[in-house]
Amino acid sequence: MSNQVTKSENSEVLPPVGNPEIRVIAMPANTNADGRMFGGWLMGMLDQAAGLVAARHALARVVTVAADSITFHAPVLVGDELSLYARLVKVGRTSMKIEVEGWRRVRHELETVKSISGLFTFVAIDEDRRPCRVPPINETRLLSDKADK
Amino acid sequence: MSNQVTKSENSEVLPPVGNPEIRVIAMPANTNADGRMFGGWLMGMLDQAAGLVAARHALARVVTVAADSITFHAPVLVGDELSLYARLVKVGRTSMKIEVEGWRRVRHELETVKSISGLFTFVAIDEDRRPCRVPPINETRLLSDKADK
Amino acid sequence: MSNQVTKSENSEVLPPVGNPEIRVIAMPANTNADGRMFGGWLMGMLDQAAGLVAARHALARVVTVAADSITFHAPVLVGDELSLYARLVKVGRTSMKIEVEGWRRVRHELETVKSISGLFTFVAIDEDRRPCRVPPINETRLLSDKADK
Amino acid sequence: MSNQVTKSENSEVLPPVGNPEIRVIAMPANTNADGRMFGGWLMGMLDQAAGLVAARHALARVVTVAADSITFHAPVLVGDELSLYARLVKVGRTSMKIEVEGWRRVRHELETVKSISGLFTFVAIDEDRRPCRVPPINETRLLSDKADK
Amino acid sequence: MSNQVTKSENSEVLPPVGNPEIRVIAMPANTNADGRMFGGWLMGMLDQAAGLVAARHALARVVTVAADSITFHAPVLVGDELSLYARLVKVGRTSMKIEVEGWRRVRHELETVKSISGLFTFVAIDEDRRPCRVPPINETRLLSDKADK
Amino acid sequence: MSNQVTKSENSEVLPPVGNPEIRVIAMPANTNADGRMFGGWLMGMLDQAAGLVAARHALARVVTVAADSITFHAPVLVGDELSLYARLVKVGRTSMKIEVEGWRRVRHELETVKSISGLFTFVAIDEDRRPCRVPPINETRLLSDKADK
Numbered sequence: 001m002s003n004q005v006t007k008s009e010n011s012e013v014l015p016p017v018g019n020p021e022i023r024v025i026a027m028p029a030n031t032n033a034d035g036r037m038f039g040g041w042l043m044g045m046l047d048q049a050a051g052l053v054a055a056r057h058a059l060a061r062v063v064t065v066a067a068d069s070i071t072f073h074a075p076v077l078v079g080d081e082l083s084l085y086a087r088l089v090k091v092g093r094t095s096m097k098i099e100v101e102g103w104r105r106v107r108h109e110l111e112t113v114k115s116i117s118g119l120f121t122f123v124a125i126d127e128d129r130r131p132c133r134v135p136p137i138n139e140t141r142l143l144s145d146k147a148d149k
Numbered sequence: 150m151s152n153q154v155t156k157s158e159n160s161e162v163l164p165p166v167g168n169p170e171i172r173v174i175a176m177p178a179n180t181n182a183d184g185r186m187f188g189g190w191l192m193g194m195l196d197q198a199a200g201l202v203a204a205r206h207a208l209a210r211v212v213t214v215a216a217d218s219i220t221f222h223a224p225v226l227v228g229d230e231l232s233l234y235a236r237l238v239k240v241g242r243t244s245m246k247i248e249v250e251g252w253r254r255v256r257h258e259l260e261t262v263k264s265i266s267g268l269f270t271f272v273a274i275d276e277d278r279r280p281c282r283v284p285p286i287n288e289t290r291l292l293s294d295k296a297d298k
Numbered sequence: 299m300s301n302q303v304t305k306s307e308n309s310e311v312l313p314p315v316g317n318p319e320i321r322v323i324a325m326p327a328n329t330n331a332d333g334r335m336f337g338g339w340l341m342g343m344l345d346q347a348a349g350l351v352a353a354r355h356a357l358a359r360v361v362t363v364a365a366d367s368i369t370f371h372a373p374v375l376v377g378d379e380l381s382l383y384a385r386l387v388k389v390g391r392t393s394m395k396i397e398v399e400g401w402r403r404v405r406h407e408l409e410t411v412k413s414i415s416g417l418f419t420f421v422a423i424d425e426d427r428r429p430c431r432v433p434p435i436n437e438t439r440l441l442s443d444k445a446d447k
Numbered sequence: 448m449s450n451q452v453t454k455s456e457n458s459e460v461l462p463p464v465g466n467p468e469i470r471v472i473a474m475p476a477n478t479n480a481d482g483r484m485f486g487g488w489l490m491g492m493l494d495q496a497a498g499l500v501a502a503r504h505a506l507a508r509v510v511t512v513a514a515d516s517i518t519f520h521a522p523v524l525v526g527d528e529l530s531l532y533a534r535l536v537k538v539g540r541t542s543m544k545i546e547v548e549g550w551r552r553v554r555h556e557l558e559t560v561k562s563i564s565g566l567f568t569f570v571a572i573d574e575d576r577r578p579c580r581v582p583p584i585n586e587t588r589l590l591s592d593k594a595d596k
Numbered sequence: 597m598s599n600q601v602t603k604s605e606n607s608e609v610l611p612p613v614g615n616p617e618i619r620v621i622a623m624p625a626n627t628n629a630d631g632r633m634f635g636g637w638l639m640g641m642l643d644q645a646a647g648l649v650a651a652r653h654a655l656a657r658v659v660t661v662a663a664d665s666i667t668f669h670a671p672v673l674v675g676d677e678l679s680l681y682a683r684l685v686k687v688g689r690t691s692m693k694i695e696v697e698g699w700r701r702v703r704h705e706l707e708t709v710k711s712i713s714g715l716f717t718f719v720a721i722d723e724d725r726r727p728c729r730v731p732p733i734n735e736t737r738l739l740s741d742k743a744d745k
Numbered sequence: 746m747s748n749q750v751t752k753s754e755n756s757e758v759l760p761p762v763g764n765p766e767i768r769v770i771a772m773p774a775n776t777n778a779d780g781r782m783f784g785g786w787l788m789g790m791l792d793q794a795a796g797l798v799a800a801r802h803a804l805a806r807v808v809t810v811a812a813d814s815i816t817f818h819a820p821v822l823v824g825d826e827l828s829l830y831a832r833l834v835k836v837g838r839t840s841m842k843i844e845v846e847g848w849r850r851v852r853h854e855l856e857t858v859k860s861i862s863g864l865f866t867f868v869a870i871d872e873d874r875r876p877c878r879v880p881p882i883n884e885t886r887l888l889s890d891k892a893d894k
Contacts, residue, residue: 183359183361187342187345188341188342188345188362188365189338189339189341189342189343189345189346190338190342192337192338192341192342192345192365193336193337193338193339193341193342194338196336196337196338196341197338210332212332212370213337213370214369214370215367215368215369215370216337216341216365216368216416217366217367217368218364218366219364219365219366219368220363220364221361221362221363221364267365
């Protein structure tokens with residue numbers, strides 16, 4: 001499952017093992033003036049993928065507080081399948097750090113290419129929007145216990 | 150892998166085994182006047198998920214020619230994770246039929262609910278946009294051979 | 299009026315008589331990777347057109363429960379005028395079946411081409427979102443009584 | 448037909464006779480911070496409706512050169528049906544003036560309310576984007592000759 | 597500051613002095629079928645710029661009631677920087693008239709070109725959405741007193 | 746001018762001196778499930794603002810290659826004016842580092858609040874999309890020489 005992803009040894013060639021957190025088709029509505037996918041849209045996809053991992057670990061609402069090391073490795077083109085893989089790498093009292101990678105694939109081809117990556121920090125919040133505690137890193141409850149058997 | 154998905158016995162309770170074809174967060178921009186996700190947007194997600202399976206089987210561009218049996222089982226709400234599962238169920242000379250299901254999940258909860266399903270027909274096309282042959286149903290090349298080991 | 303449309307004898311050549319339910323210009327924001335109008339957007343237009351007929355017949359809020367026989371006859375291109383015609387074909391206790399057709403026209407030409415069609419089922423709901431009764435099929439109140447004289 | 452619309456005597460109560468040029472459902476994606484439909488979106492709908500009349504009269508591509516007397520009579524709310532009626536009021540050598548009105552209706556009610564109006568000027572252009580002549584005002588070719596019988 | 601802009605003598609060559617009210621990059625999502633920026637989107641940008649000046653003068657919520665003299669001087673292309681300059685030109689008891697101009701610039705060039713202009717009328721409203729008084733024209737409070745030193 | 750911005754001493758209270766690179770109204774279409782502005786949209790605004798500074802310095806097309814230290818200081822709410830200030834902080838042979846800050850303001854109030862900041866790296870590219878040299882940091886040509894007198 002995505003929150004226990006171990007990267008393949010050659011991360012430039014193969015995407016992480018496991019389910020993508022987010023997978024979308026890159027559409028013309030999200031292009032920049034260049035005809036390629038807009039960086040803001042790509043960063044939004046990273047943010048959503050990381051947020052899914054954070055929310056599932058915390059079993060609480062989460063908010064993005066920071067993003068670092070965002071790297072644009074290769075452009076994503078209109079029509080591409082874009083798969084976002086994310087894994088929890090560090091947990092504080094109320095915060096979580098999540099690594100995310102986006103891999104593109106031309107829909108009718110087999111090759112995948114790493115296109116974007118980043119490191120996001122989320123904080124879990126309670127119903128009054130105050131930070132709340134999150135479980136230790138090795139205690140993510142698995143969707144697969146319920147859903148992937 | 151998603152193009153050989155076998156449904157769990159109780160499809161009302163558990164989503165199909167395997168990777169989702171498409172997985173997105175339901176955003177306010179795609180709501181209808183009701184505040185729930187717009188049916189047109191949901192049908193578009195089904196279409197994209199089915200199209201990924203079709204393009205990967207045909208290893209060619211594909212176009213949607215028909216959609217049937219689209220059923221709205223339960224509304225999808227803003228903020229939900231929506232996962233689309235699709236599998237190839239029939240192959241003709243140039244056409245492919247794909248079953249698709251969409252399952253929603255509140256991001257910080259574990260339960261998933263089947264929300265929408267349908268049956269899509271695609272035709273593979275060559276560079277001149279003429280229909281072209283597709284492989285038999287049991288000969289889908291696997292991404293997993295390259296990428297999921 | 300649109301809810302009593304009778305199809306012309308050659309529906310491949312001429313659009314239905316009467317007002318379109320929905321008429322829009324196909325814009326670049328709704329294209330797919332192909333540069334043509336995205337199937338999800340087209341299905342959304344069918345859904346809206348059918349929903350207008352349903353809501354006007356029921357004089358109540360309505361929700362889409364199913365869609366069948368969606369057929370993509372011809373692509374819709376950026377800049378086209380797209381007119382959606384819909385008519386009520388069957389009424390149950392709380393449900394309504396509506397046939398919809400979409401016809402495209404290049405804005406500065408006269409010819410129209412049938413591009414998409416489908417059959418939608420809606421259910422009328424009351425303020426608590428429970429299904430509520432709808433009038434018999436021949437008792438649609440006419441907007442034209444008030445507005446089209 | 449819409450290009451020969453004659454206004455009803457009480458234009459505050461009844462919309463113009465004939466087909467709307469544009470008819471859409473007001474969606475949440477086009478609201479402003481107020482929760483009502485954004486003025487820019489409304490002006491865009493006026494522009495599209497006027498442009499349809501201009502292009503059909505000129506049987507040529509057209510571009511907007513000016514807009515005047517845009518008046519916001521009443522807000523348009525999410526979920527409303529919005530119908531845009533337009534008629535050609537003046538023709539120059541290469542330019543056309545078109546009056547447009549937008550009328551809203553709650554989808555499950557019968558009453559319509561005039562919400563926005565304006566006067567748009569278009570110029571017909573040829574393939575090199577140079578202004579080109581348009582027919583006199585009483586010589587619009589009718590779609591209805593082909594399509595509305 | 598933008599609410600006391602004095603136009604340069606040759607307004608065809610140089611944009612108004614002072615901060616733009618709105619400045620955006622023209623994105624593909626807002627193009628028309630022509631590949632240029634859609635008139636509705638451009639009018640929306642004028643509306644937003646004028647609204648900022650009105651709200652800052654009234655220190656109250658404002659609503660657009662009319663727009664006049666909208667002129668499309670030159671097309672805005674995808675990728676352009678578009679800067680909207682606005683200034684208050686007349687104040688009534690509850691209403692304000694604001695002149696707006698939009699200037700485009702290719703992002704990696706220095707030349708600017710006036711592309712669109714218009715005159716907008718806003719009314720200030722109180723919390724019950726009733727018109728409320730606005731200060732005389734020479735009494736706009738300056739953001740610069742707080743923020744631009 | 747924005748490319749020589751010097752921060753005010755108390756950057757938590759006052760936005761940078763000079764023109765914003767980008768200034769927009771936060772619209773409902775760009776909210777997340779929370780009703781606040783989506784992080785991906787905010788990062789996109791930072792990217793556009795930084796890109797304007799980079800393109801104007803290089804007088805060439807530029808592409809984003811990295812983003813670091815993105816911090817979400819305070820949420821941006823629907824209807825807010827959001828002003829993005831950016832300044833060039835470092836120049837390499839073909840690359841440029843740009844600091845960006847986003848400040849929100851309720852449209853009918855005077856107070857501004859710093860909401861988001863980050864550090865972006867761009868590379869200038871020539872017509873064949875190969876990296877090309879950029880001028881030293883103190884040689885930005887000023888728009889103000891042409892346009893702000």
